[in-house]
Amino acid sequence: EVQLVESGGGLVQPGGSLRLSCAASGFTFSSYWMSWVRQAPGKGLEWVANIKQDGSEKYYVDSVKGRFTISRDNAKNSLYLQMNSLRAEDTAVYYCARDPGIDPWGQGTLVTVSS
Amino acid sequence: DIQMTQSPSAMSASVGDRVTITCRASQGISNYLAWFQQKPGKVPKRLIYASSSLQSGVPSRFSGSGSGTEFTLTISSLQPEDFATYYCLQHNSYPFTFGGGTKVEIK
Numbered sequence: 360e361v362q363l364v365e366s367g368g369g370l371v372q373p374g375g376s377l378r379l380s381c382a383a384s385g386f387t388f389s390s391y392w393m394s395w396v397r398q399a400p401g402k403g404l405e406w407v408a409n410i411k412q413d414g415s416e417k418y419y420v421d422s423v424k425g426r427f428t429i430s431r432d433n434a435k436n437s438l439y440l441q442m443n444s445l446r447a448e449d450t451a452v453y454y455c456a457r458d459p460g461i462d463p464w465g466q467g468t469l470v471t472v473s474s
Numbered sequence: 475d476i477q478m479t480q481s482p483s484a485m486s487a488s489v490g491d492r493v494t495i496t497c498r499a500s501q502g503i504s505n506y507l508a509w510f511q512q513k514p515g516k517v518p519k520r521l522i523y524a525s526s527s528l529q530s531g532v533p534s535r536f537s538g539s540g541s542g543t544e545f546t547l548t549i550s551s552l553q554p555e556d557f558a559t560y561y562c563l564q565h566n567s568y569p570f571t572f573g574g575g576t577k578v579e580i581k
Contacts, residue, residue, distance in 0.1 A: 394570070403561065403572060403573075403574055403575045404510070404512075404518065404561055404563075404572040404575075405572065406563070406569055406570035406571065406572065409570075418568040418569065419569070420569040421475075421569065454517065454518075458565070459565060460508045460520065460523045460524075460563075460565055461508065461510075461520065461563060461565065461570075462508070462520040462523070462529070463520075464517045464518060464519075465517075466517055467517060
């Protein structure tokens with residue numbers, strides 16, 4: 360069974376940093392692009408970033424470029440999202456998901472940016 | 475960026491109704507279009523991929539169609555468990571973009 364389990368969320372002050380992790384199992388992680396998607400409280404879905412199988416290509420939504428970095432460790436079957444210079448508007452549940460087509464999704468981890 | 479305009483944003487329907495939700499892309503996306511269902515407090519679930527392919531395990535009352543810039547999700551006979559919010563997603567070009575969502579409520 361394919362499983363994606365996110366961790367690393369929490370409360371952080373504006374301007375702070377947080378690193379999210381996603382542990383993958385049940386499929387050949389190194390064979391797939393992977394994405395991060397977020398959902399602010401009461402709002403819709405927003406794709407954040409994705410990364411190629413070998414990490415050689417990465418793409419981001421404009422609102423996080425220069426602040427967030429997606430990475431992966433295929434030996435550990437893990438996906439990461441390093442989030443720096445966090446803003447209140449980054450408050451959301453963050454999901455990792457397999458590409459193409461964003462399926463399946465993990466259960467999500469909540470990031471709250473507040474003083 | 476490709477804008478995905480989803481309509482309606484909300485609707486009321488009765489059990490047994492045929493429901494159609496539309497997504498229009500601001501430029502052509504071939505068939506790189508997926509549909510998701512999300513219930514309150516739950517993780518989104520993919521229903522349709524490649525515009526018209528039914529995800530394994532999804533009831534056949536759900537169907538998708540379209541190509542290029544106009545796409546539809548149809549629920550042939552709405553069931554109580556279908557009351558939820560539905561989103562389309564284009565993954566033809568970066569950044570990937572979701573529609574604004576359609577909330578289907580009980581009439």
